[in-house]
Every structure is written in C-alpha cells, then in structure tokens.
Amino acid sequence: MSERTVILASTSGLHARPAAVFVQKAKGFQSQISLSKNDKTVNGKSILSIISLGALQGDEVTIKASGADEENALSDLTTLLEQDLG
Amino acid sequence: MTRINVIAPIDGIAVDLTTVPDEVFAQKMAGDGVAIEPTGSVAVAPISGELVKLFPGGHAFGITTAGDVELIVHIGLDTIELHGTGFENIATEGQHVDVGTPIVRFQRSTIEGQGKIVISPVVSSGGGTVIEHATGPVKAGKDVLFVIEV
Numbered sequence: 001m002s003e004r005t006v007i008l009a010s011t012s013g014l015h016a017r018p019a020a021v022f023v024q025k026a027k028g029f030q031s032q033i034s035l036s037k038n039d040k041t042v043n044g045k046s047i048l049s050i051i052s053l054g055a056l057q058g059d060e061v062t063i064k065a066s067g068a069d070e071e072n073a074l075s076d077l078t079t080l081l082e083q084d085l086g
Numbered sequence: 087m088t089r090i091n092v093i094a095p096i097d098g099i100a101v102d103l104t105t106v107p108d109e110v111f112a113q114k115m116a117g118d119g120v121a122i123e124p125t126g127s128v129a130v131a132p133i134s135g136e137l138v139k140l141f142p143g144g145h146a147f148g149i150t151t152a153g154d155v156e157l158i159v160h161i162g163l164d165t166i167e168l169h170g171t172g173f174e175n176i177a178t179e180g181q182h183v184d185v186g187t188p189i190v191r192f193q194r195s196t197i198e199g200q201g202k203i204v205i206s207p208v209v210s211s212g213g214g215t216v217i218e219h220a221t222g223p224v225k226a227g228k229d230v231l232f233v234i235e236v
Contacts, residue, residue: 012166016146016158017108020116020211047116047211048148048156052139086164 001066004074010085013056018085019047025080031067033077044077087235090151090214092119092133093185094224094231095159096206097126101221103207108163111207116158118216119209120231122224124161128176129190130227131183132208133157138180141166144173144190148211149183153236156212161190162197162204172196186227210234 010018026033026044033044037059042049044063055061061081065073094100099122106112106121131137135151145165148158161173177189194204210216214236224231 015141015166016116016160017110020110023211024115046156048138048150048158051141051146051148051158 001064002070002074003062003064004078005060005062006078006081008055008057008059008061009082011057012086013059014050014053016047016051019050021085022050022077022080023047025076026073029065029067029069029073031065031070031073033073034064036062036064090133090155090234090236091230092157092208092210092232092234094122094220094226094229095129095132095208096122096124097226098122098124098224099222100224100231101205102219103209106163106205106207107203111160111209116207117209117211119207120219121205121207122231123205124194126226127192127194128188128226129159129161129192131185131187131189132159132231134184135182136180137177137183137189140175140177140179140189142175143168143170144175144192147189150212154213155210155234155236157208158211159206159208161192161206162202165197165202168197168200168202171200
C-alpha cells in the first residue's frame with residue numbers, strides 16, 4: 001500500500017463533476033483506492049462517497065492505493081487532483 | 087436479478103442524458119440515467135435510502151440504498167458556483183428519505199438569471215445497470231424515470 005497527500009486544486013472542491021472524473025480514472029486501475037480527508041476515509045471508486053467527504057479547494061486529501069498498479073494509480077490520481085477540475 | 091424503480095425527483099420533461107450540454111454527464115462519466123428539464127420547483131427523493139450528501143448550497147444531493155445503489159440528482163449545470171442562490175434545502179444530510187420526501191426547493195428564474203442552465207441530470211453512480219429510460223413528461227414522486235437492474 002502506498003499513499004500520497006495532495007492539496008486539492010479544484011475551485012469548487014470535490015463536487016460531482018470532479019469526483020466523476022476522478023472515479024473514471026481510478027476505475028482504470030486494478031488497485032483498491034481510497035481517499036481520506038481528516039479522519040474520514042472513503043472508497044475512491046465511488047462518486048457519491050467522494051463527494052460526501054465535502055473536500056474544498058485547499059484541503060489536504062490523502063490518496064491510498066493498494067495493488068499491483070498502485071504506483072501508477074497514485075501518480076495519475078495525484079496529478080488529477082492537482083489540477084483545477086472546475 | 088432485482089429491478090429497482092427510480093422515480094422522477096422533479097416535475098418536468100425527461101430527456102436523454104446524452105443531450106445534456108456537460109460532457110461529464112453526457113458521456114455518462116458520472117453514471118447512466120436520465121435528465122429532467124424541470125417544470126416543478128421542488129426536488130424530492132427518487133428512491134428510499136439515506137441522504138448521504140446534500141450540498142450546503144442545495145445544487146445536488148445523493149442517496150444510497152441498503153444495496154449497492156447510489157443516485158445523484160444534480161439540479162442545473164455548474165450550479166455549485168451559485169453558492170446556494172436560488173436554492174433552499176428542506177431535508178438534512180444524513181437523514182433517511184422515502185420516495186417523494188422533499189429535499190430541495192429551487193427557483194428556476196433565479197438560477198437562469200445567474201446564467202445557469204437548469205436541466206437536471208439524475209444518474210446511477212453505484213451498482214447495477216440502467217435498463218429502461220423514460221422520455222417525455224414525468225411527475226415527481228410518481229412516474230418511473232429509469233430502472234436499475236442489480
């Protein structure tokens with residue numbers, strides 16, 4: 001299992017559209033993926049779970065990945081959250 | 087196989103999701119479903135379950151059921167940018183809702199006055215496959231909008 005912490009760049013936080021983009025990317029990996037903010041951890045392949053985190057621009061979120069492609073998953077998903085997804 | 091009826095959350099006209107002018111919804115990245123061109127002004131629960139997310143600004147909400155079903159109702163496009171203008175939350179995040187439980191009141195004229203499109207995607211973002219899609223007029227809390235097979 002590997003993890004990385006990023007500062008969320010999206011102007012409007014992790015709402016439905018950015019969460020959908022994240023999940024579509026996450027589902028391309030075999031690894032189990034989770035997303036955490038503060039003490040709450042959710043399934044990184046569920047849009048509704050991700051938006052329930054209520055993460056806003058500037059929040060620290062941690063991506064964890066566990067599986068054969070975890071390093072590639074973390075790299076791609078980190079890059080995604082560092083962009084403004086709207 | 088179980089068929090789960092998703093009931094229209096808003097009075098209006100059901101239209102094909104692919105016609106929504108937002109690629110995330112039109113390309114079904116958020117899930118399959120149906121969009122509603124609203125004529126009503128209250129969004130109700132389309133399914134019974136837990137209201138796991140209700141944005142403070144009222145522009146979208148999500149419900150999960152005891153199974154693996156997740157539904158997202160998004161009132162208008164890019165409406166998170168309105169920070170609640172034109173929306174008034176009725177329900178409370180975390181509560182149980184039944185089909186027809188009022189969740190958000192919204193004012194189309196205010197939303198459109200802010201330059202936003204009010205077409206409202208309703209999508210299945212969790213388990214199951216959407217097998218039937220309504221088109222044409224639908225009544226909130228009564229008519230089936232789409233069917234999920236799980």
